[in-house]
Amino acid sequence: MFRLACLACAIFSSGLTAAPVVVSDIKGYGFNSQRQLQQFSVLVFDEQSGKVLARGDNSLLAKYKDARQLNGGGKTLLPGLIDGHGHVLGLGQNLAQVELRGSQSEQEAVARVAAFAQANQDAPWIVGRGWNQVLWPSNAFPSSASLDEAISDKPVYLERIDAHAGWANSKALALAGISKDSIDPPGGEIVRDANGNPTGVLIDNAMLLVEQHIPTPDNAAKVRALNAAFDHLLALGITSVHDAGVDSDTVKLYQQLAGEQKLPMRIYPMLSARDPQLPLWLEAGIIDDPTDYLDIRSVKIYGDGALGSRGAALIEPYSDKPEQKGLLVTEPDKLTQIMQMTIAAGFQTNVHAIGDLANRLVLDRFEQLVPEDKRAASRHRIEHAQIVSPKDIPRFAKLQVLPAMQAVHATSDKNMAGDRLGVARLRGAYAWRSFIDQGSIIVGGSDFPVELANAFHGIHASVTRQSQDNQPVGGWLPEQKLSLTEALRSFTVDAAYGAFQEDSMGTLAPGSWADFIIIDRDIYQIPSEQLWRVEVEQTFVHGKQVFAK
Template identity: 70%
Template sequence: MVLHNIQGYGFDENRQLVNFQALAFDDETGEVLARGDNSLIAQYATAKKLDGKGQTVLPGLIDGHGHVLGLGEYLNQADLRGIVSEQQSAASVATFAQNNPQQQWIIGRGWNQVLWESNAFPSKNSLDEMVADKPVYLVRVDSHAAWVNSKALALAGITKDTIDPPGGEIIRDANGEPTGVLIDNAMYLVQRKIPAPTPTEKRAALKTAFNHLHAVGITSVHDAGVNTDVMKLYQTLQQEKQLGVRIYPMLSAKDPELQNWFAQGIIDDPTDWLDIRSVKIYGDGALGSRGAALLADYSDQPGQQGLLVTQPDALTEIMRLTLAAGFQANVHAIGDRANRLVLDRFEQLSTSETRQLSRHRIEHAQIVSPQDIPRFKALHVLPAMQAVHATSDMNMAGDRLGVARLRGAYAWRTFIDQGSIIVGGSDFPVELANPFHGLHASVTRQDQQNQPVGGWLPEQRLTLVEALRSFTVDAAYGAFQEDKMGTLAPGSWADFILVDQDIFSIPAEKIWQTTTVETWIHGQQRYKKPL
């Protein structure tokens, strides 16, 4: 096939931007054959011709940190994103419960107390008033806290006398009674009581997620934290040729079967639909729920320094096992203490030769002590960062951290300038999956209302070329796939999207409004925007 009459963008072997007007690819092998001007039409005379009608073509966008099953489930749950009060959130949950009477548990996500006038954690009382007869479990926008009603607390056996689990906190009132908010590892006390979805339900949720990802231009996802059940389902879908997007799964460090995966060794899929060679390890919590592990107290809560979800000795051991198995270690670290702990272990547990080959990653790398940022480059550790977190967190990060610590917060420019490769992503469904929101945030450091004027910490902005790299060839590098993905160079997979505007010729504030018109993966059309 030859796709012509396009404004095409890709990258060369030096990661430099390349412009082209036609793209020739083989729809059977799924590979790009050539790119260039419209003379390719004559060069491939017998090929099927596709008129791109002047539209912009980009490499298929890669989300370097998402949760595919979570996205599929989220699209079928109570959605509390953007609601501006506790009372309205509880009312929304009640409406969802009324509209879904078959649900035994009312599950939702997306609440964010920072957006509320109270700026305070919610209470079980507001949920009890709305839904008393069924357990309610609502995950905070960052996935690091849950808001539950009294029915859920009772089912989990959580009382005044329940002890906080390691790496978790049961928020309590002045009398020591649980308020209904659970932080990090305390969430599991209720979570384990929720009936697990059936394989059929999981399969349906994955299909929902695949369809959504196609519609926003994502062709590959690094799925951050997958247990054996979902991994086996991915393998089945791959065998049935039903994987909707390319998946680079990170095995969950908490999975009981992890040692068996290590014994199998790396699974390198020659078609790159399902390459299994990495592990997601959990360091600390998140900033919004004050679970990110900090070196000093939270500026807005003296005495609180966050939570280590995995205790230091256990972190050392799981990282050691992962590195010894030859797998890539991708460690969640948001706070400056967590980032330092993880960097220390990469330094202790590996040699300079193995580090370069292993491409280990720190997932999020949100708040890093300025003295630790150069260590990423020295230790060959890749920061896997999500640009939309900065524009979501900017209304509370200063309160949590104070001015001084912001120098190492969401510091994309500092990382790029020292030569680090950033693996871009969104952390969906924590954020929306639309990658153009991430490209916009990278370039403007603003929200979609163009606030703040001039951008938040604007010295850390990226250029659009750098931002696009982070969602294409640099994300592919973070999965050992840069030779076949993210460039649209000859020999790479024909994963590309057609979009409704040329992101390189419009004002930066309009990038987030870009719409995907068509999505192609492996030379096959997977999505076409309805007319």
């Protein structure tokens, strides 16, 4: 480890009086108040307040000659990365479940489940996540029959990679009372075979039929999962997360951790619209934390499902399944009611919308419910904005609605999106360049644990429109590529803007929080295809080192 790590450990473990800290010999990149890229070789911050004091060149060394000196050894320093859409508790829990991401067949997925069950024989349920039938030779949904062959004596429930479909064995279906006679719930589908029997796959709201029977972890287990997620994220250089859809119990755990000064990173929780206590949170009003560790001022509402499970709500039928148009998991009247309630309370309203119909319905309601003179200040968001009718894209700018998008979804979905949508609809799909060119600010994120929680994967996807094996040549829908600076902005100052925090984080400008990372290579000096390989060597939050490789 280079000298900065060693000195930082000594400094932050000492009980000495606070003083400025100077980090020199760095390749620093940040932004100014106009979101323009700024380079610097010296960063000065105060270890007690946790704020940046100055940045610039070696002339600062004389001004701060009595400060503690850290030598960066020529390493690259960036603002701490901000994931504008993730699921922290889900990530922590996922780290202790069956990992099905990357399984190449239904049989391989079942084998992983069987191995996990063998190693966790005391577990009352076998739970996992990450399967994706699009990657399998069959390209077909799995069945309970294959799971039953491996495990029939205890319930098994496995979420699809996008968390919009579940795969259950017969034991889990029986516990949930799901049979041939079961009726699909509103906004959900029990997938059935030719004889009408449940296959074991449940889409969107039908997933709740099984999920309500899975034992609920107690608070101690949740805290363990949160801490596991914090460690994982900080090791990836993520210093702040917009936690998309958090129930009251989890928000209260965040408040407890923050009160005990045990929150090692900044969390911007979106209160779940499904939580029965939401009206009480709205009545209590916005919670503006002066340290920005836990600002509570937004609500996550659920519009439709996901593309991979054909739950994304489309205006026209799916190209590869003409009898389906997707699912609205919140009925239009209910959507209007919830959006009206959150907007009236002065909370930022962030609505999950993947399909073009869902995006249009949400835009219609923002147009109806938000007065023109309050649009800019409200910073309402559409989470995902994944498939948008080309004529609706300009409405984001007109209504000043922020698209909160996840670049890795494009490179993950490229092999099936054309099949689902057809060529014409791809003109408005994963359309980052179209949004940027009209002046929209993209809130970048990963949607972990749907995708891996690595922002450099998203930056790479934004710039190349390629998978990590450089496919397709030239990029998928390459006209939608972003520049490296635009991609970096989406995971720093622009993500901060999506949480009303651009003045305090994401830039490393004087007065902002000293949240920064040291990485193993200069992203502006390497081929773009290598961006996903960047590794974080150190992470600092509030001027304190919270991770060292």
